Amino acid sequence: MSELEDFPPPRGHQQHADPARIQQNLLEEQVELWWFSEPRKSLLCYCASVALILGCGLGGVGLLSTTTSLSSEWRLGAGTALCLLALAVLLKQLLSSAVQDMNCVRSRRRINVLKSGGLSDVLVVLITGLSLLICGAVLLDIALAYHMPKPGQALNDMFISGVVLLAGGGFTVLAVGLYSAVVFLLERTRPEQSLRDRMVGIFTVSGQMRARRETASSLAQLI
Structure with a gap:
């Protein structure tokens, strides 16, 4: 256990994504909600x-x-x-x-x-x-x-x-x-700002998913 506690977390895992931004991006992908977007x-x-x-x-x-x-x-x-x-x-x-x-x-x-x-x-x-x-x-x-x-x-x-x-x-x-x-x-x-926010959200979600995969892979190899 001491070795696991001393093991440094992956670099990508230190960048926490905004949960509200992730939830907003997930909701934007729901077709049923496009009818009520405005x-x-x-x-x-x-x-x-x-x-x-x-x-x-x-x-x-x-x-x-x-x-x-x-x-x-x-x-x-x-x-x-x-x-x-x-x-x-x-x-x-x-x-x-x-x-x-x-x-x-x-x-x-x-x-x-x-x-x-x-x-x-x-x-x-x-x-x-x-x-x-x-x-x-x-x-x-x-x-x-x-x-x-x-x-x-x-x-x-x-x-x-x-x-x-x-x-x-x-x-x-x-x-x-x-x-x-x-x-x-x-x-x-609004279009430039909206597009910029959407791209940041996509990269944030992708980065968090990649960080989780690297963490799981590192822990599996360590065990």
């Missing part, structure tokens, strides 16, 4: 998607339910467009949840695109906002074109609906633009 961004985009689904869905149902013979065409068209937009956003959320539950995607790049807060969410919200802008502009154009010769309640309702759609679409597009700019600026300041 919870704040995911929560923000999920809430935005829910707001669009509720807003477009309720607006479309409201227009369709108030369709009359005097305003059947524009209410039917606008209501149908809003319902389709709500279904498109809902379909994207259901598709992401289904892919996540089936665990059929093992690529980090694809997961970053499909997950809540990824590129697909940004594109869906942007397309929805542009569609709202187009619908609102069309309704406003029609209302202003026909309001001068024969004003009426139907044209007033069309004008108000166009303003609401235009405001909602403009706000959505502006929010997507600000969100993309903030994410772009944050990712430009």
Whole structure:
């Protein structure tokens, strides 16, 4: 026993690795956790998607339910467009949840695109906002074109609906633009540091594993 106690430990064993860093690196390799790597961004985009689904869905149902013979065409068209937009956003959320539950995607790049807060969410919200802008502009154009010769309640309702759609679409597009700019600026300041930390963690784990193997081999030879 005295010989074992006097035996100097291997040189690599003296460099202790950070347990928190090792645990973080191990967690980063779990595919199931890649879907939740950015919870704040995911929560923000999920809430935005829910707001669009509720807003477009309720607006479309409201227009369709108030369709009359005097305003059947524009209410039917606008209501149908809003319902389709709500279904498109809902379909994207259901598709992401289904892919996540089936665990059929093992690529980090694809997961970053499909997950809540990824590129697909940004594109869906942007397309929805542009569609709202187009619908609102069309309704406003029609209302202003026909309001001068024969004003009426139907044209007033069309004008108000166009303003609401235009405001909602403009706000959505502006929010997507600000969100993309903030994410772009944050990712430009973090990639080098993140990559450096990841490489240090890899070498730390490798060094610790090599040190343990050398220690076990030395003790086995000594015994």
